[in-house]
Amino acid sequence: MPTFVDRAILHVTAGDGGHGCTSVHREKFKPLGGPDGGNGGRGGEVMLRVDPSVTTLLDFHFHPHQRASGGRPGQGSNRHGADGVDLVLSVPDGTVVLSPDGEQIADLVGAGSCLVLARGGRGGRGNASLASARRKAPGFAELGEPGEQLDAVLELKTVADVALVGFPSAGKSSLVSVLSAARPKIADYPFTTLVPNLGVAQAGDLPPYTVADVPGLIPGASTGRGLGLEFLRHIERCSLIVHVLDCATLEPGRDPLTDLDVIEAELAAYSADLSDRPRVVVLNKIDVPDGRDLAELVRPELAARGLAVFAVSSATREGVRALSLALADQVAGHRAAQPPQTATRIVLRPRAVDEADFAVRAHDDGFVVTGAKPLRWVRQTDFTNTEAIGYLSDRLARLGLEAELTRLGAEPGVAVTIGDVTFDWEPHLSGRGAHGPGSAEYEHAALGPRGSDDRLASTVRLTRAQRLARRGGSLETPDGPDKSDGP
Structure with a gap:
């Protein structure tokens, strides 16, 4: 069973908004009590929050589907429904959130960093909130809006100051164990380390620093060979790269200089930012026979390349203190040189100031309407209530949809699709005019008994067998005119 997971696919669903309530106040000796239906509660959100005590994405490996609770429906006597409870998911420090196509959504660094991954649906308004001067007692309420659903890829990039890189069995895990209190698995065979090991080191009076042991790299690691491709991402956040070179290897064709060139080539092939x-x-x-001699032989060549060189032995701890002091000093200098900045980086994509509320495009023999407002209004409409359908038609006309369809040459009866709903367009339902269809006087006069709209008595019908799949079942429409529903 895996104990360390640094990549997981998460399927999240925010809570649905609660339905609004249709209610009329009834009390003795108060025949005109008026509407008193409350609003539905907001659906719970799905949030990611960095927790320092979490070091792996293992929980999401076993439980990839996460869902927040929905809002409660409104009730009579102006009682609003309770909001859904937000679902907060704890993630490790250094978690990168990506879309399924690889686009970065956020980079969560620092304890407490938070991201709203999926927003809960809005609660539907009750008929008390929908009342107006010309619709004094609405016989309908809005449905709650469904919560957002999305898939996200979580990748963990270890947040460490120092990254130890090198060939398998070069002694990286042993070096971590003597530099810090970490106790990684150590053995005399390659690829003993299968996951990154993280330790906190303290050197003298200098601030502590973190050191990460990256699993062994081999030639071709940047293209997927060995374990390199899985864990090279853990080097990206480090401020200092330490090459651990084996001076006691017996493999043919290997020596410290060759190993250094191979690892540097793999780092360059993986990311140019590491240069x-x-x-x-x-x-x-250097405690191994001939190891010290080889170290002294290659030291001048490494120094000529401008590299700081340290000869150490993890077994006898020779040279370890000098190395730790040097690493702590370089890390402290790097931290002091960095400008202050907010750790968490979230990609914002605001709406353009001149972006239209909707768009209409021709499709087959009809038209398709897109836009946040029309789609939200359709999702919140109860299509079993003709008054609610008439209210939707009036809202769309005021938005300018009627005029845009006319401009595009739409003929009466043409199929118009908004989201999952397709209807036959009838201009006289929501046309504009001083006293004609679409005017306030017309809308007021068209209202029938509570919950009905006289404009939809015989003129509107559906053109699809299935209108809209909603919570609680599907609304099926038989062939031929449907006099109970509308656009």
Whole structure:
């Protein structure tokens, strides 16, 4: 069973908004009590929050589907429904949130950093909130809006000051164990380390720093060979790269200089951003016979390349203190040189100031309407109530949809689709005029008994067998005219 997961696919669903309530106040000796239906509650949101005690994405590996609770429906006597409870998911420090196509949504760094991943649906308004001068007692209420649903890819990039890189069995885990209190698995065979090991080191009076042991890299790691492709991302956040070179290897064709060139080539192939990170070279295993001689042989060549070189032995701890002091000093200098900035980076995509509320395009033999407002209004409309349908028609006309369809040459009876709803367009339902269809006087006169609209008595019908799939079942429409529903 895995104990460390640094990549997971998350399927989240925010809570649905509660339905509004249709209610009329009834009390003895008060025949005109008026509407008193309350609004539905907001659906709960799905949020990601950095928790320092979490170090892996393992929970999402076993539970990829997460859902927030929905809002409660409104009730009579102007009682609003309760909001849904937000679902807060704890993630490790350094978690990157990506869309399924690889586009970055947010980079969560720092304890407490938070991101709203999926927003809850709005609660529907009750008939008390829908009352107006010309619609004094609405016989309908709005439905709650469904919560957002999306898939997100979570990738963990370890937040460490120092990254130890090198070939398998170069002694990286052993070096971490002597630099810090970490106790990684150590053995005498390659690829002993299968997950990054993180430790906190303290050197003298300098501030503590974190050191990460990245699993062994081999030639071709940047293209997927070995474990490199899985864990190279853990190097991206480090401020200092430490090459741990094995001075006691017996493999043919390998020596410290060759190993250094191979690892540098893999780092360059993975990301060009790593080229400006300072480097330190550690010649490890000088306690092994011939290891010290080889270290002294290659030291001048490494120094000629402008690299700081340290010869150490993790077994005897020779040279470890000097190395730790040097690393702490370089990390402190790097921190002091960095400008203050907010750790969490969230990609914002605001709406353009000149963006239209809707758009109409021709499709097959009809038209398709897109836009946030029309889609939201359709989702909140109860299509079993003709008064609610008439209210939707009036809202769309005031938005300018009627005029746009006329401008595009739409003929009466043409199919118009908004979201999942397709209807036959009838201009006289929502046309504009001083006293004609669409005017306030016309809308007021068209209202029938509570919950009905005389304009939809015999003129509007559906053109699809299935109108809209909603919570609680599907609304099926038989062939031929449907006199109970409208656009």
